[in-house]
Structures are given as C-alpha cells and as structure tokens.
Amino acid sequence: MSYCVNCGVELQKSEPRCPLCGTEVINPNEIAEEKPVRPYPSHVEHLDRSVDRRYIASFISLLLLIPLFTTMLANILVSGGLTWSYLVLGGELVVFTVFLLPMIARMPKVLYAAIDAVAVGVLLLLIRVLTQSEWDWLLLLGLPITGLATLMCWFFSAMASPKCRLPVLVRFTFALACVGLFVVAIEFFIGLYMHAIFWPTWSLYVLFPCLVLASSLLLLNRRARVKEEIKKRFYF
Amino acid sequence: MPKKKNASKWMKLDNAALIYPATMNRSWTALFRLSATLTERVDEDILEVAQKRTLRRLPWFAYKLKRGLFWFYLEHSDDLPRIEEDVANPCVRMRLNENDGFCMRVRYYHNRIAVEFFHVLTDGTGGQVFLQTLVAEYLRLKYGANIPRGDKILDCSEPSQPEETEDSFAVHSGKITQSRKEVKAYHIKGTDERSGFVHIITGSMNAADVLAKAREKGVSVTEYLTAALILSVDAIQRRRVPSVHKYKPVKLSVPINLRNVFPSKTLRNFANYVNPGIDPRLGEYTFDETLNIVHHFMAMEVTPKLLNVKITTNVRSERNAVLRLMPLFIKNMALKYVYSQVGDALSSTTLSNLGVAKLPEEMAQYVRRMDFILGPLADNRVCCASLTYNGRLRVNFTRTIAEPVLEREFFTRLVKLGIPVKVESNQQS
Numbered sequence: 148m149s150y151c152v153n154c155g156v157e158l159q160k161s162e163p164r165c166p167l168c169g170t171e172v173i174n175p176n177e178i179a180e181e182k183p184v185r186p187y188p189s190h191v192e193h194l195d196r197s198v199d200r201r202y203i204a205s206f207i208s209l210l211l212l213i214p215l216f217t218t219m220l221a222n223i224l225v226s227g228g229l230t231w232s233y234l235v236l237g238g239e240l241v242v243f244t245v246f247l248l249p250m251i252a253r254m255p256k257v258l259y260a261a262i263d264a265v266a267v268g269v270l271l272l273l274i275r276v277l278t279q280s281e282w283d284w285l286l287l288l289g290l291p292i293t294g295l296a297t298l299m300c301w302f303f304s305a306m307a308s309p310k311c312r313l314p315v316l317v318r319f320t321f322a323l324a325c326v327g328l329f330v331v332a333i334e335f336f337i338g339l340y341m342h343a344i345f346w347p348t349w350s351l352y353v354l355f356p357c358l359v360l361a362s363s364l365l366l367l368n369r370r371a372r373v374k375e376e377i378k379k380r381f382y383f
Numbered sequence: 384m385p386k387k388k389n390a391s392k393w394m395k396l397d398n399a400a401l402i403y404p405a406t407m408n409r410s411w412t413a414l415f416r417l418s419a420t421l422t423e424r425v426d427e428d429i430l431e432v433a434q435k436r437t438l439r440r441l442p443w444f445a446y447k448l449k450r451g452l453f454w455f456y457l458e459h460s461d462d463l464p465r466i467e468e469d470v471a472n473p474c475v476r477m478r479l480n481e482n483d484g485f486c487m488r489v490r491y492y493h494n495r496i497a498v499e500f501f502h503v504l505t506d507g508t509g510g511q512v513f514l515q516t517l518v519a520e521y522l523r524l525k526y527g528a529n530i531p532r533g534d535k536i537l538d539c540s541e542p543s544q545p546e547e548t549e550d551s552f553a554v555h556s557g558k559i560t561q562s563r564k565e566v567k568a569y570h571i572k573g574t575d576e577r578s579g580f581v582h583i584i585t586g587s588m589n590a591a592d593v594l595a596k597a598r599e600k601g602v603s604v605t606e607y608l609t610a611a612l613i614l615s616v617d618a619i620q621r622r623r624v625p626s627v628h629k630y631k632p633v634k635l636s637v638p639i640n641l642r643n644v645f646p647s648k649t650l651r652n653f654a655n656y657v658n659p660g661i662d663p664r665l666g667e668y669t670f671d672e673t674l675n676i677v678h679h680f681m682a683m684e685v686t687p688k689l690l691n692v693k694i695t696t697n698v699r700s701e702r703n704a705v706l707r708l709m710p711l712f713i714k715n716m717a718l719k720y721v722y723s724q725v726g727d728a729l730s731s732t733t734l735s736n737l738g739v740a741k742l743p744e745e746m747a748q749y750v751r752r753m754d755f756i757l758g759p760l761a762d763n764r765v766c767c768a769s770l771t772y773n774g775r776l777r778v779n780f781t782r783t784i785a786e787p788v789l790e791r792e793f794f795t796r797l798v799k800l801g802i803p804v805k806v807e808s809n810q811q812s
Contacts, residue, residue, distance in 0.1 A: 154791060155798045156586070159807035166584050166808030167791035187583070187809035188492050192470040194410055194579035 149174040161185045204250035211239050233277060237270035256304050264297035287340040295332055299325060316368040320361040327357030392459035394443055398552035398697050399652035400503040404448060404455045405718035406726070406761060410579055412477045414758030415507060415735075415768070417514045418497035420751045425491040426525060431466050433521035434489055437513065438463060440539040441650070443548055444504060444513055447484035453711055457486070457503070464488060469497060471809055472581040474758035474781060477501055489517070494751070496521065499758070502652065507737045507755065507768075508640055509650035512537065515742070522749050530746045534648075544648070551647040556698035557691045563725040568660065569620045569631035570731060571765055573784030581759055582782040584790045584808040590739070590776040592802050600671070602678045605736040608769065608778070609635055609659060610673040611800065615792035616731045617663050627664055634660025636730035637681075640738075641694070644687050655693050657684040658730050670800070727762035732789065739771040747773070759783045765790070 149158050149172045151165035160183040164171045215235055222232035244266040249259055271289040275282065302325055305311060306318045313321075334350035347354075367373050396404070403413045438445045445464060446457035464485040469492030477499065482488055486501035496518060500510045516537045522528040532538035576582070590604075597607040616633045624630055641653045659680040661668050668676075683689070700706065706714060737755045755770035756779040769778040780790045794804045 154795050156794050157803060157805040159805060162807055162810070163812045164810070166806055166810050167787050167794060184493055185809075185812075186585070186807050187471045187473065188469055189811070190468070190470050191472055191580065191811075192475050194476065 159183075159186070200250045204247045208243060208247050208251070211243065215239055231277060233273050234270075237273040241266045241270050257301055260297045260301045260304075263300075264293055267293045284340060288336055291336050292333060295329060299329055314368055316364045316374070320364045320368070323357045323361040323364070327354040327361075330354060392442075393449075394446060394457040394548065395550070396455055396457065396503055397550040397649075397651045397653075398694075398701050399506070399654065401454070401701060402718055402722055402726075403502045405715040406722045407476075409478070410476050411759065411761060413502040413761075414474045414477055414499050415502065415510065416474050416497055416499040416754075416756040416758065417507070417510050417770075418495050418754045418756075419514060419518045420495045420753070421518075421522075421749055422494065422751055424494055425496055425521075427466055427491060429524050430489065430491060430496060430521055431463075433517055433524055434466065435463055436520050436539045437517045440516060440537050440541065440543060441513055441547070442543055444487055445485060446504075448479055448486055448501075448503060449484075450711055453707060453709070453714070455503070455711070460484070466491065468492065469495070471811065472579075473497065473583060473809070474499055474756060475579060475581050476758075487513075497754075505650055506640075506652045506654045507638070507735060508642060508654075509652070511535070511737065511740065511755075512650055515740075515746075518750065519746055522746060526749065528745055528749065531743050535741075536743070536746070546648040547650045549647070549649045550651065551641065551645065551649040551653045552694050552698050555641070555645045555647070555691065556695045558695065559692050560696040560699050561692050563696060565634075565658065565725070565729045566632050567728045568634040568658075568731045569616065569624075569663075570763060571616065571619060571784075571789055573764060573786045573788070576783055576785055579783065582780075582787070582809065583756060584780045584782070584787060584806060585754065586778045586780075586790070586794045586797070586804045586806050588776045588778070588797070588802050588804055590771045590774050593776050596800065596802060600674050602674055603681075604771075604776070605637065605734070606674065606677045606681055608736065609637055609734055610670060610677045611796050612732065612734055612767070612789075612793055613659070613661055613677065614668065614670060614673055615789055615796055617661065617668065618792055619788055620663060621667075630663040632660050632662045634658040634730045636727075636733040638733070638735045639685055639690065641690060644685070644690055655690055656730075657681065659684075660731070722761070727760050730763065732763050733757060733760060733766040733768075735766075735768040737768070737770045742772075752777075754779055757781050767793075 148160075150156065151158055151168065151170055151172070153168045153170045154165055156165070156167065158165060158172055162172060215232075218232040218235045219229060222229055241263075244259075244263050248262065268290055271285055271293070275285045275289075303322060306313075306322055311318060330353040331347050331350040334347050335344070338344045367377070407413065442459065443457065445460065445462075447460050449456055449458045462483065464483065464487065467488055467490045469490040473490075477486075477488065479486070479501075486504045488499050490497045490499065496514075498510065498514050498517065500513075504510075505513070512535055515535055516539065519528075519530045519532070519536045520539055523530060530536060593604055593607065597604045600607065602610075613633055613635055616635075620630060620633060636656045636658050638654045638656055641647065641655055642649075645653075647653055657680070659677045661673060661676060706717070709717065735755070735757055740753050742750055751773070752775070753770055753772040754777055755768045757766045757768040759781055760766050764784045765780060765782045767778055767780045769776060771777075778793075780787075780793075782790070794806060797804050
C-alpha cells in the first residue's frame with residue numbers, strides 16, 4: 148500500500164498518481180506486481196460538440212449568395228447590366244452584418260454597432276444612387292437617424308450589460324430619457340429635411356411621459372422602503 | 384378478431400421531478416448513479432434477464448419521458464432499456480433520444496453493476512431499491528441465491544403497488560408556504576473540462592472511525608462530513624478571494640429523505656433540501672463551531688413542520704393556475720429562470736449521504752461494495768455523495784472542472800482529523 152507524500156491519503160493500487168495533487172506514486176517494493184484493474188474503463192463517452200453557431204452562420208452566409216447571384220443574373224439578362232440588383236446586395240449586406248457577423252466574428256459590441264451602421268449607410272447610399280433622387284433625404288434623414296439609432300443601441304447594450312454598476316431603476320431612468328430624446332431628435336431631422344426648423348411639437352407627447360416616468364423611477368430609487376415594497380410585491 | 388391494444392399507461396411527474404426536464408439541456412441532465420460491485424465478473428446476458436424481471440416489478444422505471452402541451456409526462460413503452468458497457472466518465476449527460484427515451488441506463492464493468500437514473504424517475508432511496516432488487520434478481524439467476532425479499536429488495540413475482548408510485552409531496556402538503564429566497568452562496572470555479580469529462584474521486588474510510596469521531600462530538604455522520612466540507616469550501620474561498628468584504632456565505636445543500644419524516648412508501652422522488660452553512664465574513668470558524676452550527680441548524684430545519692412548509696411551497700407553485708395553463712415551452716423558460724435563482728445558486732456544493740446500505744447475509748456474501756455518485760450539478764462544478772456498506776464509508780466527488788481543489792482540501796482535512804482515507808479515481812493514465 149502506498150500513501151501520497153503530499154496529501155497523506157492512502158492510494159488505491161490502481162492509481163498511477165495521486166488524484167488529488169498529481170504526485171506520481173513510486174513504491175519500490177511493489178513495482179513488479181501486475182497491473183491492477185482500474186475502477187473505470189478507459190472508454191470516454193464524449194459529448195457532442197454544442198451546435199457550432201459559427202459554422203451554421205458561415206453556411207447561411209453562403210446560402211445568401213444564391214438569391215444574390217440569381218437576381219444579378221436576371222438583372223444582366225433583362226437590362227443588360229447591373230442596376231437594381233445592387234439593392235439586393237445592399238439588403239443582404241445589412242442582413243449579414245446584423246444577424247450573421249456576430250456569430251462568425253468575435254469583437255467588442257461597439258464595433259458590431261458601428262459595422263451595422265456602416266452597412267445601413269451603404270444600403271441607403273445605394274438606394275439614393277439607383278433612384279437618382281435628391282441628396283438631402285440621405286444626408287438630413289437617413290444617415291443622422293441611422294447614426295442616432297446606433298448610438299442608442301450601444302447605450303442600451305451598455306445599460307443592460309451585467310458589468311453596469313448602476314441600480315436597475317437608474318438604468319431604466321436613463322433608457323427612458325434616451326427614448327424621449329431620440330424621438331425629439333427624429334422630429335428635429337424631419338424638420339431640417341422639410342426646411343422648417345421649429346419648436347418640437349408631436350415629439351413632446353413622447354418626451355414628457357418618458358421624462359415624467361424616468362424622474363419618478365429616480366425618486367423611487369431614492370426610497371429604500373418603496374423599493375423594498377416593489378421587490379416584495381413583484382416577487383415571484 | 385385482433386386483440387384490442389391496451390390503452391397506454393402514463394404517469395404525471397411528481398412535484399420534485401417537474402424541474403428536471405425543464406432545466407435539462409444538451410450538455411446537462413440531473414443524474415445520479417448507484418452501483419454494486421460483486422465478487423465475480425458480471426454476465427451481461429443474465430443481467431439483461433434480471434433487468435427484465437426487475438422492470439416487471441417496477442414497470443415505471445422503463446417509462447419514457449414525453450412532452451405534453453402543458454407538462455412533461457412519463458409514458459409506458461413495451462421496449463426495454465439496453466444494457467451498456469460502462470464508460471470512463473459516469474453520469475455524463477443522458478440524451479433521451481440516444482437512450483431510446485428511457486430515463487435510466489444500466490451499465491456494467493468487470494464486477495460492477497451500475498444504474499444511472501435521471502432524477503425525474505426517483506431519488507436516491509428509490510434508486511437504491513431498484514438497484515438492490517436488480518442485483519438480488521441477478522444473483523438469484525446466476526447463483527441460485529435465495530434472498531429474502533421485503534421493502535428494500537422487492538419480490539419480482541409480485542405486481543407493482545400503487546403506493547410506490549404515489550406523489551407523496553401532494554399527499555403531505557399543508558396550507559402554509561414561505562419564500563424560497565435565501566442569500567446566494569460562494570461557488571468554486573475552475574477550468575472547464577474538455578468535452579464535458581466528468582471526474583470522479585472516491586475516498587473510502589472505515590465507517591466505524593467516522594462514526595466514533597462523530598459520536599465523540601455528539602453529532603451524526605452526515606453532520607460531521609457536512610461541517611468538514613463547509614470548512615473545506617471556506618478554506619478555498621479564503622485563499623482565492625482577496626477581500627473579506629467580497630466573501631460570500633458558504634452553504635451546503637444537504638438532501639433530506641422525507642420518508643424518515645413523513646409516512647410514505649413511495650419509490651419516486653420524496654426528498655427535500657436544507658442548506659446549512661457559515662458566513663465567512665464574520666471571521667474564521669473552528670471545526671467545533673461549524674459542527675455546532677450544522678448540528679443545531681439541522682435540528683431546527685429538519686422537522687416535520689418546517690419541511691411541510693417547504694413541500695407546500697413547491698406543491699402550491701405546481702398548482703398555480705397561471706403556471707399550469709402556460710404552454711410547456713414558456714413554462715420551461717420560467718422554470719429555468721426560477722431554478723437559476725433558487726436552485727444551485729443558494730449552495731456552494733451538495734453533500735448527499737444515503738446512509739448505511741444493509742443487505743441480508745444471503746446477498747451480502749456476493750456484494751463486495753456499493754457506491755453512490757451524483758451526476759454533475761447545473762451550476763456547482765463539484766458535488767459529493769456518500770454511502771456506507773460493508774463497514775466502508777465511501778464519499779464520491781463528482782467534478783466538471785480540471786482542478787481537484789475541494790477533494791484535496793476535504794480528504795486531507797479528514798486525514799488531519801484522524802480518519803485515514805483511501806482514494807481512487809477515474810483519472811486517465
């Protein structure tokens with residue numbers, strides 16, 4: 148019988164080394180003995196690898212090429228050149244960056260949002276070029292609202308992240324205020340586009356309730372007793 | 384005229400079983416394993432016949448788990464589970480489709496017969512009755528052993544009794560409920576193991592040694608082991624967590640066999656948990672202090688009244704009309720969330736002591752050893768189970784991380800307390 152010099156436990160003869168610390172067992176008196184039966188067989192039952200999302204996403208990306216090529220081919224055959232099929236390209240680019248890219252490549256969340264914004268920008272640009280419309284809707288409406296929406300997505304993800312140290316109610320306060328301001332900004336850009344910047348009107352219907360709700364949440368957050376009450380009442 | 388097919392038999396899940404299919408996923412199933420090591424090599428063919436006869440006595444062990452619109456249920460099937468060769472990583476997740484839908488599997492290796500149960504079927508006590516009946520039947524077929532049958536070793540020529548499949552939780556639920564909320568406990572973290580390998584380390588002790596030590600302190604063996612394990616987890620937290628303010632409570636989930644508290648003959652789930660523990664922020668605890676805490680905590684918590692409140696809470700949730708009418712897939716999400724809040728999160732690890740297995744002399748002469756192993760838990764990466772048989776108390780640790788920190792801490796602690804420990808493992812050479 149052998150003992151682990153490190154742990155002080157007796158080791159079953161079948162153990163080649165101490166399972167607790169990995170120290171090898173060499174008992175000079177018992178070397179010649181035949182190999183004892185191990186308590187478990189050597190065959191390991193392997194788990195199937197969990198679904199390889201990266202593989203599936205890459206596969207779907209390849210599938211996306213089928214409608215793209217089909218429309219391009221149809222476009223060439225019908226109009227003798229590539230025209231409207233660029234829209235399909237732009238659309239698929241947005242689908243790819245929003246849904247598939249996060250599964251294929253790992254990068255910081257900010258970068259995903261930035262790439263998605265660029266893809267939407269490209270799609271809008273393509274629409275502008277192909278429809279040969281005015282620049283102003285793109286510059287005054289499309290791109291600014293895309294940019295703002297991106298910023299808001301980033302802000303929401305930061306608020307929802309488990310690393311966020313703020314109390315939950317404060318996070319909701321910020322999120323609500325953010326939604327209200329976003330709507331005001333949309334009205335501002337619409338005004339800009341219509342060449343008439345005036346005092347916000349309809350967006351105030353969204354802004355005020357949001358701000359009122361947000362401030363009441365902030366107040367609630369300051370009252371430990373009320374907070375406790377909410378926790379209690381909403382406990383399930 | 385062709386014989387009319389019998390209406391298929393089916394069974395609702397018992398109250399404790401409801402959570403297990405909802406929380407299972409592709410890489411985790413709540414399993415436990417009981418095994419008996421015989422004096423000679425196991426004969427697969429005889430084992431198959433023995434299984435068939437045992438399942439005739441306990442037919443619902445071969446029921447298959449099915450999805451209803453609102454709940455999972457167990458359904459009778461005419462096929463029998465296959466007998467498998469054992470593997471190096473016992474209790475690795477059970478995929479029901481790979482297992483032909485059965486919720487248990489019988490495995491053999493050399494002299495050992497092992498049965499792995501999915502927790503929807505039964506708990507440790509029910510599993511033990513199944514294993515003992517299976518082994519008794521095997522020994523009868525192989526050696527003609529005439530083993531007296533009773534409550535623990537069933538007679539396979541008798542039909543199954545209705546009280547064995549009763550949902551005792553529903554029977555023993557009362558009127559008063561309480562919140563399940565508790566402080567979350569410290570969890571031991573480590574390096575994930577390749578493709579879900581499950582490490583088993585068995586520490587075997589002389590049961591009389593442990594009993595003498597426990598008696599010396601005026602506590603039970605379970606309480607003695609629990610206190611030692613709490614201090615082992617505590618030591619790990621003190622080494623790993625830099626600030627005393629960041630220490631979390633160290634608590635152990637200790638399953639309680641409710642059959643010892645309430646009259647019940649059920650062989651399905653009938654267990655509940657208590658979580659004794661210490662708060663390391665308050666200072667270092669000595670072994671005697673911890674023993675004292677565990678002993679009195681158990682005395683306070685393991686009473687028919689408090690356990691009844693716990694049972695009632697669970698049964699009441701099951702009877703909640705909103706929950707009942709929720710479609711299964713939404714219910715699963717809800718149960719998953721609840722489990723993540725009040726399941727493993729409340730304890731640092733589990734210590735399940737099944738007590739002493741006593742076999743009649745006619746059977747004991749063929750059975751050298753018995754083991755009880757818990758399958759990996761959902762969140763906690765290490766857990767342990769123990770069973771005493773033939774004068775040896777065997778503590779089996781199950782681990783899904785690479786580092787055997789808790790095992791080392793626990794077994795060396797027992798050695799220091801004056802209990803010699805002999806270890807073996809499923810480590811790959």
